[in-house]
Amino acid sequence: MRRTMLGAAVAAALLVAGCGESSQVTVYKQGKYQGKPDTQAWDNAPLAYGHAEWTKGDRASWENQINKRALGQNEDNRIYRQ
Amino acid sequence: MARMKFLCDAERCIECNSCVTACKNEHEVPWGVNRRRVVTINDGVVGAEKSISVACMHCSDAPCMAVCPVDCFYKTADGVVLHDKDLCIGCGYCFYACPFGAPQFPQAGAFGLRGKMDKCTFCAGGPEPDRSEAEFKKYGRNRLAEGKLPACAEMCSTKALLGGDGDVIADIYRERVTRRGKGSEVWGWGTAYGPGKAGAQPPQAGGKS
Numbered sequence: 001m002r003r004t005m006l007g008a009a010v011a012a013a014l015l016v017a018g019c020g021e022s023s024q025v026t027v028y029k030q031g032k033y034q035g036k037p038d039t040q041a042w043d044n045a046p047l048a049y050g051h052a053e054w055t056k057g058d059r060a061s062w063e064n065q066i067n068k069r070a071l072g073q074n075e076d077n078r079i080y081r082q
Numbered sequence: 083m084a085r086m087k088f089l090c091d092a093e094r095c096i097e098c099n100s101c102v103t104a105c106k107n108e109h110e111v112p113w114g115v116n117r118r119r120v121v122t123i124n125d126g127v128v129g130a131e132k133s134i135s136v137a138c139m140h141c142s143d144a145p146c147m148a149v150c151p152v153d154c155f156y157k158t159a160d161g162v163v164l165h166d167k168d169l170c171i172g173c174g175y176c177f178y179a180c181p182f183g184a185p186q187f188p189q190a191g192a193f194g195l196r197g198k199m200d201k202c203t204f205c206a207g208g209p210e211p212d213r214s215e216a217e218f219k220k221y222g223r224n225r226l227a228e229g230k231l232p233a234c235a236e237m238c239s240t241k242a243l244l245g246g247d248g249d250v251i252a253d254i255y256r257e258r259v260t261r262r263g264k265g266s267e268v269w270g271w272g273t274a275y276g277p278g279k280a281g282a283q284p285p286q287a288g289g290k291s
Contacts, residue, residue: 031153035166036209041226052229065229070246074254
């Protein structure tokens with residue numbers, strides 16, 4: 001009798017165990033760069049033989065140089081605006 | 083503040099692969115690794131064939147950065163997505179996450195052994211000292227630190243591939259499309275380039291055009 005009750009209790013516990021609901025959703029955490037620090041492009045002086053002109057360490061002047069160069073990709077400047 | 087982007091005009095791309103060649107030559111990219119490639123749809127169908135040059139698009143919210151288990155990716159102040167090869171374990175998660183297939187893996191050795199990830203750097207090198215030999219060996223040339231734009235865009239013979247600050251190249255593209263009178267009717271034009279041409283849809287508040 002005792003063994004039967006024990007068996008029934010274990011069986012009931014096993015049956016109920018399936019009803020348990022735990023959260024299976026992981027929480028996304030944004031990673032943080034773990035590598036070496038990088039310098040900025042404008043922290044370099046322009047090359048001596050290049051046509052680029054900007055002031056070392058001045059981001060605005062470097063952006064001006066890059067944008068000037070980017071506008072060179074517009075062939076309309078050469079065809080229509082001479 | 084500059085935000086570096088590529089823009090490829092499918093109406094102009096003639097599938098010459100000079101962007102691919104320029105990239106391989108500029109950075110001495112090893113055999114089997116293609117940082118840039120040209121994708122063609124409707125190949126051989128007259129009037130329907132279109133080509134586009136694809137590489138890393140330097141996403142604003144890059145999925146490769148989100149999935150990297152060792153957090154080897156970083157974004158520069160001018161919006162270029164770069165990575166540290168010393169940290170990369172070559173797991174390939176970034177390749178699965180990337181919608182453009184940008185991350186490449188040198189395959190050398192037995193059992194398809196995968197090396198460290200290699201991808202387009204927007205010619206901005208990596209975390210090694212700028213314009214150094216170490217940087218060139220690992221990531222290729224750092225043209226941005228020389229005041230130049232990516233070699234692929236500058237070499238493009240038809241100027242289909244534009245590279246540079248997103249606002250500047252979008253202006254070039256908008257002017258080009260307006261001049262040729264075709265292209266501004268496509269879906270999303272208004273959101274990307276704003277109105278200013280018949281057929282262009284202004285972006286709706288809270289919605290997509």
